[in-house]
Amino acid sequence: MPKELLKSKLQIFILGILLLLLIAVRAGETVFFYDPLTVYFKGDFQNQPIPHLDHFNFSLNIAFRYIINSVLSLGIIHFIFKDRRMNKFASFLYTVLGLVLFVAFLVVLFNFGNTHKVELFYLRRFLIQPLFLLLFVPAFYYQKRIKHPK
Numbered sequence: 001m002p003k004e005l006l007k008s009k010l011q012i013f014i015l016g017i018l019l020l021l022l023i024a025v026r027a028g029e030t031v032f033f034y035d036p037l038t039v040y041f042k043g044d045f046q047n048q049p050i051p052h053l054d055h056f057n058f059s060l061n062i063a064f065r066y067i068i069n070s071v072l073s074l075g076i077i078h079f080i081f082k083d084r085r086m087n088k089f090a091s092f093l094y095t096v097l098g099l100v101l102f103v104a105f106l107v108v109l110f111n112f113g114n115t116h117k118v119e120l121f122y123l124r125r126f127l128i129q130p131l132f133l134l135l136f137v138p139a140f141y142y143q144k145r146i147k148h149p150k
């Protein structure tokens with residue numbers, strides 16, 4: 001078997017494993033992470049007060065989940081594009097956007113939680129799900145096509 005074909009199959013296998021790990025994080029969210037807002041936002045949250053939270057544990061779990069999703073997403077970006085500069089840029093974006101969103105999430109949660117539930121919902125959504133991956137892959141693909149048209 002040619003070396004390049006074997007390398008390609010290995011990269012596809014690793015990419016598949018990374019995608020499965022992202023799915024596992026999502027599927028195991030109620031088992032692995034402390035997040036009482038999961039059940040809260042599935043119900044009629046507009047008419048209910050925010051449930052009592054262990055703020056430290058909750059914040060730590062949200063941050064940990066963002067980090068796990070970010071590392072897996074960066075691995076996926078690496079195996080799709082194989083471009084070190086693009087991966088560095090994505091790492092920078094994940095770090096800056098993560099910090100901004102996390103601070104905004106905490107400000108809304110602690111200061112405006114019961115009056116800004118929709119904002120809290122969407123900030124939390126960006127932190128606990130790999131939505132940036134869905135934004136970055138097409139953007140990086142487009143950028144790569146612009147730089148190196150066929």
